[in-house]
Amino acid sequence: VLSVHPAKAMVHCAGCERPILDRFLLNVLDRAWHVKCVQCCECKCNLTEKCFSREGRLYCKNDFFR
Template sequence: MKTEYKACGGCSEQITDRYIFEVNGASWHGSCLRCSVCYCPLERQASCFLRDGDVYCKTDYIKKFKTSCAKCARSISATDWVRRAREYVFHLACFACDSCGRQLSTGEQFAICEDRVLCKTHYMELIDDGTTSSEDGCDADGSGKGSKTKRIRTTFTEEQIQILQANFQIDSNPDG
C-alpha cells in the first residue's frame, strides 16, 4: 500500500512528519505553521486565524483586524453595544454630539460633518450660520443618501416608564 503525502501550505514540500496541521483545508508542517506578522510558531497554539490567505496568531490578528470606536479609538469587542453611522462604528456612550456632549438615541436625527457627530440642533445652527453645506462633507441624518427625513423618536424618562408600566399592569389594552 502506497502512502500519499500532502504538500505543505507554507513551503510546498511533501509532509512526511508524524503530525500534519490542517488550517482551512491546507496541510502544514508544524515548523512551517507560523504567524505571517511576527513569525511565531503556531504548532503548539490552541488556535490560529486565517484571513485573505494569511495565517495569524491571536495577538496579531486582533491588532490588525480589530474594530475601533470612531470617537475614542478604543477597541470594540463582540459584546459591546454599538451605534453605526455610515462607515463609522461607535461605542454606545461615545455616540454623542461633539458640540453639547449629549448622547444620541436610536432613531434620533443627527449629522456627521467633517468626522464630527452633531445633534440636529447643533447641525441646524451650523447650517444657519452658513459655515457649511452638504458639499463640505456634512451628511444629515447620517444616512449618506439624502433621502427623506427620519422621524424623531419619542424618549421617556425613567419615571415616565415606571408610570406607563404601572398603568399597563392595570389595563393592558387602554384602547379597548
C-alpha cells in the same frame, strides 16, 4: 482550527510547498501543513493551539486584532 492527522499519502505543505514526510501533519484552513510551518505571518511565532486567518494568511491573536 488546528487538527492533527496521520499523514497517509504524499502531501505538500501549504506553507513551504515541500512534501510532508513527517508522521503527522496539521490541517489548517482545509490545507495540510508541517507543524513547524504553522506560524504567524507577521511575528513568525509558532501557532500550536489557536490561529486566526485573514485572506488565507495565518496570524496569532495579537497580530490579527491589530
